Amino acid sequence: MPQSFALACVESNSPSLSCDCLAHRFGNAADRPDRVPSYVSDMTEAEWQVIRAVLPVPAWLEGRGGRPEGFCHRQMIDAVRYVADNGVKWANLPADFPPYRRVHAFARRWQVTGLLAELHDRLRDKVRQKEGRAVDPTAAIVDSQSVRAAANIPRSTSGWDGGKRVGGRKRHLVVDCLGMVLAVAVTAASVQDRDAAVPLLERLRKMYFSIRLVWADGGYAGRLVDWAAEKLQLTLDIVKRSDDTTGFVVLPRRWVVERTLSWLMRSRRLARDYETLPAMHEAMVLWSMTMLMSGRLAGRRPRCFQPAGTASAVNTPGRT
Structure with missing residues (x-):
């Protein structure tokens, strides 16, 4: 230079x-x-x-x-x-x-x-305070995103997502109403959303007892809704597309987590999974969000x- x-x-x-x-x-x-x-x-x-x-x-x-x-x-x-x-x-x-x-x-x-x-949670609290929100959220949105895996990813922690036709891993996110990450988990892409949501929502309940409502898409419908209400005292609200909807439509609440997933794709380390350990992939999600939040605060x-x-x-x- x-x-x-x-x-x-x-x-x-x-x-x-x-x-x-x-x-x-x-x-x-x-x-x-x-x-x-x-x-x-x-x-x-x-x-x-x-x-x-x-x-x-x-x-x-x-x-x-x-x-x-x-x-x-x-x-x-x-x-x-x-x-x-x-x-x-x-x-x-x-x-x-x-x-x-x-x-x-x-x-x-x-x-x-x-x-x-x-560090990530402290920055998120600062962002929420700057936006005039309470530090403890009361509602959240959950969704997942499948990403292709690099050649170094072991088969024991990767799989095939038949719906998205992606081989690799899947990151599951719970975000607040501002799109800030509350909890993240990385699994094989073959793991169903409702199965991965069980430990993810359990962790969310332990970390944020103030949350009472979680919005989700149709992939989380079924027994998970009753389980969340009985075991965690969480209302899992399924936001579905209407039957007569065609093409791309912005759905209420769900667009917030979709925007967060697009933010993560700006970080090239997250555009494809290069991490041998799923825990390091989760860490890269947090590093990416700290970059976004520090820039927003500064x-x-x-x-x-x-x-x-x-x-x-x-x-x-x-x-x-």
């Missing part, structure tokens, strides 16, 4: 080159704190301040075991966002990020320990222009 372009990026994205992440303040981070944000997936200064305020405290900082991290939290998060946004292999991370093995270990550790879910990403007078004006399109 030309030096003049890099300087323009610094001026618009990072007014201060010093890093205030926990790893630099209290850990062993001795890497390059002056890394210049160069990619669309990199957090702007406004986004970093949003995420910095809700970052979960690692165990080592609270004296609960583990060693202080040796790499910048901001750079680690930017590296994971780069993988989610661009769909590259971990080994193909650009050289200005920390070593890819450390980045993958960071992403895996945050998924296993629940730190990623904690406002539109500023454009990064080449200074006037150069041979050609170069800019990086912003993310809304």
Whole structure:
């Protein structure tokens, strides 16, 4: 990247080159704190301040075991966002990020320990408050999406969706009325929606006791409706297409979760399933949503222009 372009990026994205992440303040981070944000997936200064305020405290900082991290939290998060946004292999991370093995270990550790879910839920609460909603939702929408699997996906966790004619995996989402993810589960594509909904709705009830109503499509009709009412005290409202409807029609309530599924497809890592473990696919869904929510909370990403007078004006399109 030309030096003049890099300087323009610094001026618009990072007014201060010093890093205030926990790893630099209290850990062993001795890497390059002056890394210049160069990619669309990199957090702007406004986004970093949003995420910095809700970052979960690692165990080592609270004296609960583990060693202080040796790499910048901001750079680690930017590296994971780069993988989610661009769909590259971990080994193909650009050289200005920390070593890819450390980045993958960071992403895996945050998924296993629940730190990623904690960060995601805190950002979702901020979005709901910004939109004038209560933190605890009272209604939700459930749906699924089948995606093709890459060659590295084991057969034990993949299958064939006969209805969509897709071989791979299926991600099941429960979202609130703003389209923010409340719960996610990844199964083989052969698993029926109503079967996957049983553990998903059980988890939803444990996490959000305030929810009383869940909208769903015809794939969830049948015994699941009675089971949800008896076991979980949830009203499962089936929103069906009318018999005389032809072509594409926006259905009440169901369009919200359909929009969320389309948001996820913007992340190339989620356009096809590349994750060996279904749990890592679920983590990539949460990473994708954190990118969307941090951008929404921080406002539109500023454009990064080449200074006037150069041979050609170069800019990086912003993310809304």
